[in-house]
Every structure is written in structure tokens, then in C-alpha cells.
Amino acid sequence: KEFRNNVKPNWCPGCGDFSIQAAIQRAAANVGLEPENLAVISGIGCSGRISGYINCYGFHGIHGRSLPIAQGVKMANRELTVIAAGGDGDGFAIGMGHTVHAIRRNMNITYIVMDNQIYGLTKGQTSPRSATGFVTKSTPQGSIESSITPVELALSVGATFVAQSFSSDLKGLTELIERGIKHEGFSLINVFSPCVTYNKVNTYDWFKENIVPVETIEGYDPHDRIKAMSTSMKYNGLITGLIYQNTEQKPYEALVKGFKEEGLAKQDIRLSQEDFDKLVAEFA
Template identity: 50%
Template sequence: MPDEPRASDYKSDVKPIWCPGCGDYAVLAALMRAFAHLRLAKENITVASGIGCSSRFPTFLDTYGIHGIHGRVLPLATGIKLGRPETTVIAVGGDGDGFSIGGGHIPHAARRNVDLTYIVMDNNIYGMTKGQPSPTSPEGIVNKAAPYGAQEGPLNPILLALSYDVSFVARCYSGKIKELTDVLIEALKHPGFSLIQVLSPCVTYYNTYDHYREITQPLPSSHDPTDRLAAIALALQTETQYLGIFYRDSSRPSYGERFDAVRAKAPQTTLAAIFEGLKR
């Protein structure tokens, strides 16, 4: 790696096949800029994903990567981090992957405080499977899969993450790439589980660029990100979608640190000895 890496150094030879204008391009560019800013060595980065348009992400990076199965990116990323603690692990995926089929994994990643960065590209739709309503689609959204309008209300990912006590919670917008890069840098530095909801419009099935331009604004400058209750109050204000770091607690030990402490205390028992004991 050069001493002063450029964002493009992290790009693979595979050209993204996202639709022109898809918000995910900006997320990819911002993450590569964050890697360069932090001078991360490519061989020490692993990007894991689930399934969806957004989950194609690892292919476009010249780092280690794994395109997993639908909804299982967090267990996959947790295993990678525990197996290779020196690696910077990033989990990526969509709102369907993360909040629908994979939603049950978020509380466990949160309570373990696994040291990984989870980027959810939230386009409020299932892009890859041609535009069915997702868990963050607005109630009443009409499309081919919901001709009479979706009958479920949307969940609130920031509120969900704050109530599970995720130790770093942020919302960004793909249309604000500088701010997105700055938040990703902070998330990558955070020594625990970080969840970043990136509003990342799907131009083909649900174009929300104008909507998000209107309703997003930075978190109030007076907001103290160590104040979880204040963060919850801001997350409840859904008519304005605040952008920035809602909450951050860097004081908790990560899952890996707790494992190291257990390893230091536990007797040096080999697997063979354990199996021998089971046979008796």
C-alpha cells in the first residue's frame, strides 16, 4: 500500500452494475475515501454482505470480501472478526436484508458489541427483486407487489438501534457524500458495533431523492451524542430525518476484548481433551 493511499486504490476491476443514479455508488465512494483517510491496508479489510442490489458491494472493492446469504451478514461478519481480530470488518446490505429477514440479528450484535461497522443502504424498497415493499417503506406505498397499497407501517431503524443499545448509531444520506465519509471514518474508528443507516435512493423502483433533499437536515449542533435519551427523542421526529451521529458510547468493551479476557483465565484445554472427556 502506498503511504498516502487514494480512494481509487481500493477499487476492484469489476465495474458496478447498479442502475445509473443508484444511491449505492455514493456509499461505495465514501467508504473508499474513509479507507484512504484512515490509511487502512487492503489486506486488513474484509467487507461482508447479504443479498440484494446493495449487497453486491464487496465485489467492487479490492479488499477481502464475501457475498453471503440473505439476512445473515451480521453472524458472518461476527465470525470473521472473532477469527481474525486484526481485520477491520464492515458488514453491508439493504433494508430488506437487515431489517426484515436479518432483523433478529441486530440485538445480538448490539449486546455483544462486536467491533464491526454495519452499513445499511436503506432505499425503502426491495430493489433486487423488483420493488416490493420493505420494512422501511411508507404505509400505503403502491407498486406491483402492493397494488392496493402496503398495509404495514414502516419501522424506525434509528429508534430500533437505540433501543437495542447499539454503541454507535448514525444516519446519513447518499446525496451528502462528504458528511457520509466523515461519519464512516468515525464509525470505522469506533471500538464496538456501529450501525449506520444510509438513505440511499433506488432510482428505478422508488426514487426518493427529492423527498430526502426536503426532509433531511443535520442533527442540531447542541446534540450531545453521549445522551441516549436525547438521541431517542430526535429519532422519534420522523417528519425531519436528522443526519449525523445520534449516539456513541466508546467506553464499553467489545466482544473480542471480553473473549481475550476469558482466554487468559480459562485453562489451556485442547479440543482433543474436551472430546476425550465427552466420551467418558
């Protein structure tokens, strides 16, 4: 209840994003956060509205830039739990450079991609997650490009936590977000979130028929990166659950020498007159 506010989402009825909003709110409450302990940073797209729909600190950023802002927030106040959220276009097109480097940097942030495999806000164009052959207004003869597979991308650039879920599975998604929040490092959670208005191919039924929960795969070990990669490739990137976690790798914050526990926002960073005079003398 704590994380609900009185803003009514203006997503289309049936949009998968509703469940992601609910899962974040439940997960935050389940891990014992208060609204003042959480910051949700979003990009642009239908998904970008999410930062205004949760009762906590929120920042609706610019297209593809949720992760630089989220990392800045975390640097400024390490005590905050920081969740970045955005669509597949936001994270894997204009924001792709930030996504790759944020994953390998491994700051203690949870990144939730609301993956509907299309651009919804601009009324239905092909995204980097659209399958080859996908017909939209921008690809009337079918997309001739191959699509990005988030799990494999993250594993290939050194991710320490990779999960994938489906917005219909509210319980499973909530649990994965809780685990992502608790993970010491960067957690990527890609969520299949159907766009009921513009994507008539990757529907709820389509996902139900095609996704493969890793719990159903005999001998699956989420600590085996090679196995995670080969399993994702085997099932066309449609595996769900906790796909990979590395608990040995320390987060960025723990590795920066002199990086104080106390966030910058709480430190007195004013220069003394003596230090100021020294600096002026140095640059004179």
C-alpha cells in the same frame, strides 16, 4: 485508489449505492487501512454486490446473514477491520434477528445499511422501511403496515454508535464511516440510498427536502441517548449525522474472558496427543 478494483458495478445509473461504495473506499484509505486489513461482508440484494466492488477481502453471503458471517470473520481474525453491508430488506426483514443481537452484542464491526425503502433486486416490493400507504407491486392498495425506524430500533437495543446519512452527502458519509471504523464496538450507519428505478417517492429531492442534520439542531448532544431517541421521533426518523455514541461501553471482544488478542486464525489450536488422549478418556 488502493481500494478500487476493475469490476464495473452493474447498479442502475444514478443508484445511491455508488456513493456508498466510494465512501467506504475513501474512509478505508483515510483511516490508513491497506486492502489486506479490510473485509467487506454483504448480504443479498442490489446492495449485496458491494463486496465484489471493493479491493479487499470480500464475502457475498446469503440473505440477511451478513452479520453472522461478519462476526465470525472478526472472531477468527481480530486484526481485520470488518464492515458488513446490506439493504434495508436484508437487515430489517429476514436479517432482523441478527441485526438486533449484533447491535446489543457490540462486537467491533461497522454495519452499513443501504436503505432505499424498497426491494430493488426483485423489482420493487414493499420493504420493512417502506412507509404506510406505500404502493408497490406487493401492496397495490398501499402498505397497511408501519415502517421500522433504524435509529430508534438501534437505540432501544443498546447500540453504542448510531449514525445516519444520505448518499448524496459523500463527504459527510465518508466521515461517519471513518468514525464508525474507529469506534470501539458495533457501529450502525443507516444510509438513505435512493433506488431510482423502483422507488419514485423517496427520491433524492424528497430526502433533500425532508432530512434534518443533527448539526443544525441547537444543543444536540450525541452522547445523550434519550435526546437522540426523542429527536429522531420528532423528525420522523429523518435525522442525519452522528446521532449517538457511547465510548464507555467496552466491545464484546474486550469482555470475553480468555479471548486472545491474536485471532483464532493465527493461533495454533491443534491438540497435543496428551490432550487428545485426555479428551477421549473423558468421553469414553
